Amino acid sequence: MRARRLVRQVLQVxxxxxxxxxAALTPPFxxxxxxxxxxxxAWTVDEDIAMRDLATMGVQGIITNRPDQLNQVLDELVADGSLRPPLGRRIKRSRWGRRRQLRKLQAAKRGR
Structure with missing residues (x-):
């Protein structure tokens, strides 16, 4: 249920x-x-086992302080066919234009 609420919030903005x-990511989420x-x-993933688990669960990106190790883990997963496919469609551009973002920030500063 929490996942659906977060999805709604992400889509609303x-x-x-x-x-x-x-560590907060789960397969259902x-x-x-x-x-x-x-x-x-997912951020900041520096352990091999966490890199492997997240990649096989299907995250689209892993932020790490050890990119060389991440590349090695991903190469191993590709070699044994364990990686899930990426999103089935292209990621949509944000509906927020730069001008709209600036207006919203300025209004917030003015206390509107």
Whole structure:
């Protein structure tokens, strides 16, 4: 249920991607995001086993301090066919234009 609420919040602000702490990600949550076309990035993943688990669960990006190790893990997963396919469709551009973002920030500063 929490995953659906977060999906609604992400869609309400016009986002098409979400970056989260990797330990908070679960397979049901990732599947809900995947079905809605929301890309999920995990941060900051520095352990091999976590890299492997997240890649096989289907995250679209992994932020790490050890890119060389991540590349090695991904190469191994590709070699044995364990990686899930990426999103089935292209990620939609955000509905928020730069001008709209600036107006919203300025209004917030004025206390509107």
């Amino acid at each position: 016009g986002a098409n991607a979400l970056a989260m702490w990797y 990732l599947e809900e995001m995947r079905q809605r076309g929301i890309a999920v990035w």
